Amino acid sequence: MTDQSSVPMPRLNEPAPDFDAPTTAGQKSLQDYSGKWLILFSHPADFTPVCTTEFIAFAKKQGDFAARDTELLGLSIDSHYSHIAWMLNIKEKFGVDINFPIIADLNMRVAQDYGMIQPGASDTAAVRATFIIDPEGVLRAMVYYPMNAGRSVDEIYRLLVALQTAEDNACAMPENWKPGDPVIVPPPATAEAAEARPGEGYDTVDWYFSTRQL
Template identity: 65%
Template sequence: MTEQNERQLQFPQLNKPAPAFNAKTTHGNRTLEDYKGKWLVLFSHPADFTPVCTTEFMGFANAAEEFSAMNTELLGLSIDSIHAHIAWVRNIEENFGVNIPFPIIADLSMEVAHAYGMVQPGASDTAAVRATFIIDPEGVMRAMVYYPMSNGRSVNEFLRLVKALQTSDENSVATPENWVEGEPVIVPPPHTVEDAAGRKDKGYDYVDWYFSKKSL
């Protein structure tokens, strides 16, 4: 296996430090360290001036204020040049009236794309798939979601997921399927027989010793 192929097969890992980067973007140079103290949603797209990617970028742009309210920054990426990114951003504003307020990494060398496993040989050797990474304020990888090139992401799901991660961190709880803010959360299961026996009397919404919910 060649060194390039080995690099292509590397992927970041959950709950490990996200790969560092120092990249040229449409808003100047950006490094992972620049986002210290904030949550970061880093997402890739296959190419500029493509229809599915255009809808996704408008979706992220329209949700940018909601992400910002959650102390979360957005950062796009594709294996295109700065000039292509600038032309595309201008084209989106001219054709759709949507301003893209976040930076876009120009990754012609594919260095960032390879470090994050965005290039999937089964899809393309020269374009990034629709990969999305949520990185916490300490630079730790907390979630990774990969979509095929043919299907766009749900931006609302990433808003929901960031809020769920923040809620879990702040309250030492888990969140159920499709949880949204304001709904009950899941109490972590007990770790001893004694705690399991007393779980029913803790005042939770109790179903069984391993399954209880509470409101925050």
């Protein structure tokens, strides 16, 4: 097993680690998602209750992600046979179809490259890690959850929308921003621009803090 301390962690705004791995929909690589946003997320194990709730939530939200030109891709250190059986079980017991692929990462290569293996939690199971990768293959956000607390799929979707909106409008997003809320105008970079800011038509509290509606 690779010493996790020797594996570099992925970093924001750099190319996401490449992968070419077997999934429940055949072999998938990072290049297969070029031109689209990708949510890559790991879970500790199939046939576990917390993971089941997360997969149901992702499945129910898949249409919203697709409307944002975003694909979903799951991962755990289980075989694709286990993944398939679990998908069928979720359909039978909960009435929910899992229509996105799941990586079968038995050699833990993808999990290690993405820092999904946290020795303080487990040496053989991935934690609940979520990565948002943009259409150019750049890692834009990553969120890690412990094994005993499920992540919020609504928050992951909110974060995706915030990232896309910020990019399209050259702005930043305040705490818990949602569509329709004011966005933050980038602060001025010079003293002259700071003095001019109050007259620029924004909702300005102080020179460094201005908001506007989109």
